[in-house]
Amino acid sequence: MPYPETFEGFAIPSAADLLTPSQFKPKPFGDHDIDIKIVACGVCGSDVHNATGGWGNEHWPLVPGHEIIGHVVRVGDKVTNAKVGQRVGVGAQIFACLDKEKCNACATDNETYCPHLLDTYGSVYPDSGTLAHGGYSSHIRAHEHWVFPIPESLQTELAAPMLCAGLTAYSPLVRNGAGPGKKIGIVGLGGIGHFGVLFGKALGAETWAISRSDKKKEDALVLGADGYLATQTPGWNDEHKMTFDMILSTASSNDGFDIAPYLSLLKVHGRYIAVGLPEGEGWKISPFSLISNGCLIGSSHLGSRNETLEMLQLAADKEIKSWVETIPVSEEGVGKALTRVHNNDVRYRFTLVDYDKQFE
Ligand SMILES: [Zn+2]
Ligand SMILES: [Zn+2]
Structure with missing residues (x-):
């Protein structure tokens, strides 16, 4: 079954296994959720640490990738931060409680330090029990708080690695x-x-x-x-x-x-x-x-939504260019990128591209 029932991607079945093409179910779609069809994703050092089990990841299979850029294809009834068709990004955090009465982190623009935070992949949503999946895949479903409009002048493959x-x-x-x-x-x-x-x-x-x-x-x-x-x-x-x-x-x-x-x-x-x-x-x-x-x-841990938006604007205003090598999102491409990141053989970031060739 294709989107919207299932997403396609590259998963690591268990620690130190190889990447395998696979299909997976996203979490149930909520009022504040946004579905994004992915066009690019950076390859982060933490993808390697998680893929090898070096950081003690407990939830498998793992679909890595948390420097995601794509286009909005569906928005929940209560979404105000993005519109269908817009180019947006998702970084390494996908959830926090956002309860400004009970959580002093979320009340002070410090949602990246919320005790209830969830990483973009490899974590489990407590309400539905669904495993969160990252951007080595066709789509991602994310709460709008962690979906960031990308300023027009930023190139997709250069903006992706900024998100983590x-x-x-x-x-x-x-x-x-x-x-x-x-x-x-x-x-x-x-x-x-x-x-x-x-x-x-x-x-x-x-x-x-x-x-x-x-x-x-x-x-x-x-x-x-x-x-x-x-x-x-x-x-x-x-x-x-x-x-x-x-x-x-x-x-x-x-x-x-x-x-x-x-x-x-x-x-x-x-x-x-x-x-x-x-x-x-x-x-x-x-x-x-x-x-x-x-x-x-x-x-320091990641940053807040406001800091993400400020950073992207600063990058656009000052025409900041990340140093990026692009690589196709294929079994071979992803494997090569992870190996080279593991060996510190990249100047200074990989962005996976050509999503339309790999996924429908
Ligand atoms: Zn990262
Ligand atoms: Zn919180």
């Missing part, structure tokens, strides 16, 4: 004061990190890229970075101690990671915000690495 990677960089930059007169460092130049540089600059901050070797220096400067630090260089941090207002770490591996020299870069009460979620154990932090500048360590 872009927002994961944008929200902590804004919330931690990146702007004119501030100096910020972006650790790790991958999917999220390259957005850190692009958005840091767009927000007006002096933006430095921090990476292990000099390999990505040229890219960082082309992206707009004002400076570059290679941590393999002995004494790399000496001259830069206590000069940064904020560091956004997007590092996706803990191997041999010593946080102390990074913290030494911060001014008094400067902030180190980590958004990378490497598998395995976290870092060790000695109180001695915090005391010389009284720095603060924190993290």
Whole structure:
């Protein structure tokens, strides 16, 4: 049975299995729901962590993909945020309680921290018991709060990766004061990190890229970075101690990671915000690495609906161009993209395209 009864997509039957073409049932259609026919989807590092079971995903089969762009094909009776035919996006969050009386996260534009939040795929809707499926598929059904109109001037394949990677960089930059007169460092130049540089600059901050070797220096400067630090260089941090207002770490591996020299870069009460979620154990932090500048360590999860809309508008206004490699959404294409993301072999994001060739 085709849409609207069933959606088609690529599913991973269980941890570390291969992707298989499959059909699945969406959740029951609600008054605030929107059905979207997908035209593109970014490939996120978390798709790999989830597909391999590295983050302990419990619900299978898994249809990954949470950087989704498509066209609205159906809206519920109460929908006000989108119209049929409109180009819209869906990111990595698909639900929160939105109860402004009972939930202090949802009452304060912090629905991304709601205790009832659901990830776009691999989570189960508590009311219907339906498994949520992502964008390696023909359609997605989403509550309108997590459906975002895409500004006309943004190209589909460049806008898709903003919906998870872009927002994961944008929200902590804004919330931690990146702007004119501030100096910020972006650790790790991958999917999220390259957005850190692009958005840091767009927000007006002096933006430095921090990476292990000099390999990505040229890219960082082309992206707009004002400076570059290679941590393999002995004494790399000496001259830069206590000069940064904020560091956004997007590092996706803990191997041999010593946080102390990074913290030494911060001014008094400067902030180190980590958004990378490497598998395995976290870092060790000695109180001695915090005391010389009284720095603060924190993290950040995605962003709010309002931040998503602001980010997309900023990208349109400043003509921000994500660095994207497109790849067809086929069994071969998806498999190749996941393998290359796993091997960090992408500059700096894949967007799956050609949906009309794969799905009816
Ligand atoms: Zn993601
Ligand atoms: Zn809530």
